[in-house]
Amino acid sequence: MEKINERRLLFSLTFDELVKFLDSHGAKKFVAKQIFEWIYHKFVFDHTQWTNVSDKVKGLLSENFDLTIPKVVWDGLSEDGTRKFLIGFRDGRTVEAVMIPARNNRKTLCLSSQVGCAIGCTFCHTGTMGLTRHLEAGEIVGQFLSVTKFLKDKVGPEERLSNIVYMGQGEPLHNFDETKKSAIIFTDEKALGLSQRRVTLSTSGLVPQIKKLEDFPPINIAISLHAAHNEIRTELMPINKAYDLDRLLSAIKEIPLKAHRYITYEYLLIDKYNDRKEDVEALSKLLPKKVSKINLIPFNEYPESSFKRPSVSRINWFRYELEKNGYTCTVRTTKGSDILAACGQLKSEMEKKINLWEIGQ
Ligand code: SF4
Numbered sequence: 003m004e005k006i007n008e009r010r011l012l013f014s015l016t017f018d019e020l021v022k023f024l025d026s027h028g029a030k031k032f033v034a035k036q037i038f039e040w041i042y043h044k045f046v047f048d049h050t051q052w053t054n055v056s057d058k059v060k061g062l063l064s065e066n067f068d069l070t071i072p073k074v075v076w077d078g079l080s081e082d083g084t085r086k087f088l089i090g091f092r093d094g095r096t097v098e099a100v101m102i103p104a105r106n107n108r109k110t111l112c113l114s115s116q117v118g119c120a121i122g123c124t125f126c127h128t129g130t131m132g133l134t135r136h137l138e139a140g141e142i143v144g145q146f147l148s149v150t151k152f153l154k155d156k157v158g159p160e161e162r163l164s165n166i167v168y169m170g171q172g173e174p175l176h177n178f179d180e181t182k183k184s185a186i187i188f189t190d191e192k193a194l195g196l197s198q199r200r201v202t203l204s205t206s207g208l209v210p211q212i213k214k215l216e217d218f219p220p221i222n223i224a225i226s227l228h229a230a231h232n233e234i235r236t237e238l239m240p241i242n243k244a245y246d247l248d249r250l251l252s253a254i255k256e257i258p259l260k261a262h263r264y265i266t267y268e269y270l271l272i273d274k275y276n277d278r279k280e281d282v283e284a285l286s287k288l289l290p291k292k293v294s295k296i297n298l299i300p301f302n303e304y305p306e307s308s309f310k311r312p313s314v315s316r317i318n319w320f321r322y323e324l325e326k327n328g329y330t331c332t333v334r335t336t337k338g339s340d341i342l343a344a345c346g347q348l349k350s351e352m353e354k355k356i357n358l359w360e361i362g363q
Pocket residue numbers: 119120121122123126127128129130170171172173206
């Protein structure tokens with residue numbers, strides 16, 4: 003078994019942190035700019051190829067940081083163009099990341115913020131695993147870098163990821179500081195420079211952390227609501243016992259929203275469970291129409307799940323009723339169903355097959 007590299011990942015550093023580090027070793031600010039250009043604009047991660055960076059600085063970086071990006075341990079391509087990746091870190095742990103193609107050549111990466119998850123939502127396969135550990139910012143950013151490299155090497159040099167959603171494994175706000183740092187790196191012009199509108203963080207509703215969201219870059223926020231009644235929400239999401247709908251909605255009101263921006267509410271539609279007339283009525287009382295978008299997610303059944311997916315006519319009816327009540331409402335189409343098991347299921351299956359230490363670096 004190889005010794006695990008314990009140095010901090012270079013990709014965990016924001017631009018200001020790299021400047022500070024270099025400054026403390028006598029190097030100038032423009033060197034940080036050159037390094038960020040190699041990594042985040044040219045996607046060249048091998049520092050020996052950074053021709054305009056001095057050997058002294060390269061030595062300094064490799065002495066103090068781990069400069070390796072995570073490994074793509076497995077990838078699967080769906081008929082609809084969705085690609086699923088199992089990404090391996092230096093301690094042998096893995097997470098899932100999914101690239102979802104959309105119109106106008108857009109490509110969204112759904113990435114993970116933790117190995118496993120402590121929230122324990124009853125509909126979620128990851129929730130059954132418990133939390134193994136938080137990801138470092140550089141491991142969150144690293145998923146983006148590894149998938150970008152994969153696409154450029156295997157599909158074509160022009161390939162680019164355009165959008166990010168923090169909707170993979172883990173509760174991003176439970177890993178607040180590292181997730182925040184990754185969001186800074188994703189949206190900073192000097193780093194990946196994604197528009198704030200193209201980055202969406204989805205949370206199960208950790209109220210104390212929602213209150214601290216003003217510290218984040220102003221990215222889009224999605225709330226996993228899934229029910230408009232406390233009893234149902236508590237059954238689906240045990241976190242509702244600690245932070246019920248009243249507390250959640252009051253915290254959401256405090257999120258600083260830029261003009262023309264919405265809060266997206268994700269609502270998992272489960273057959274004969276939360277897809278009834280009274281659910282439409284409760285949702286319509288709960289959510290402010292002007293600043294709410296509702297994204298309906300028909301439940302994706304997996305082998306041991308006790309919930310069922312509603313029929314297409316039921317899904318359309320539910321959407322129609324919400325739209326009639328004045329909401330902007332979308333239905334998430336199932337992508338990559340031929341390769342995509344439910345969130346976390348691929349990881350479980352693959353971990354049975356892969357000797358995880360083989361991927362440690
Ligand atoms: S749905 Fe998200 S927050 Fe809930 S258990 Fe799964 S990964 Fe965690």
